[in-house]
Amino acid sequence: MRLIYWTAALAIAAGSTPLTAQAPPPPKRTRFTASAGLVDVAGNTRLMSLSGDQRLEHRTADARWMFSQTAAAVYGRTDDSTTASLLKAGLRADRALSARLSAFLGASFERNRFAGISRRFEEVLGLGWKALAAPRDQLVLEAGAAFNQQRSTLDQSDNFVAARGAAAFRHKFTETAYFEQLAEFLPNLENGDDLRINTETALVAPISSRIALKASYAIRFDNLPAPGFKKTDRILTSGIQVTF
Secondary structure, eight states, X not given: OHHHHHHHHHHHHHHTSOOOSOOOOOOOSEEEEEEEEEEEEOSSSOEEEEEEEEEEEEEOXXXXXXXXXXXXXXXEEETTEEEEEEEEEEEEEEEESSSSEEEEEEEEEEEXXXXXXXXXXXXXXXXXXXXXXXXXXXXXXXXXXXXXXXXXXXXXXXXXXXXXXXXXXXXESSSSOEEEEEEEEEEBSSOTTOEEEEEEEEEEEESSSSEEXXXXXXXXXXXXXXXXXXXEEEEEEEEEEEEO
């Protein structure tokens, strides 16, 4: 928890630094970001927790297309038992239709056996709208559909179509220190009781031009989980983020 407090303090301090009058450099066409966190406890209890995620983005020269690849993993072990194991990876393509409107198409894979998911494939498509595009504040809203092919750890299959609504807000303290809030709503169009909500709150504070401290809190809610599993998972992580 101390790392989270330090992250918040650094971000606030970075935000109070006056900006110079220099013109901002042109945006990078290719950007890679990765973060990792590790907790290892030994003694009366043996506990290890490892989390990490990465994102690779590439924009075409005319800025009309953006291709992105993401991956995230969480692994936890207590004494001699694995207590957390989550893996998610995805690909996505965004096509700018105007200054604020875009279309997107993507696919992802997820495995989280401690939430009852042996594997889930999901294909998404829809439209994105830049509702706010200020120098320090950005808000993107998305609407579309998600096609799911899911198998539980009980070997039960479930294929369904869900509506998808999402929002991504970012407030920049400086060019490298920021607060970010993500939210995703996925109601099953074939079963009204089946609703998934994913949110993530993140705070990033730079240590250098490429390295930063990152603290995030994610909530994964499934109103209709696999039998024997809880509806909500919460993941609190803190660690180092590297950007190239």
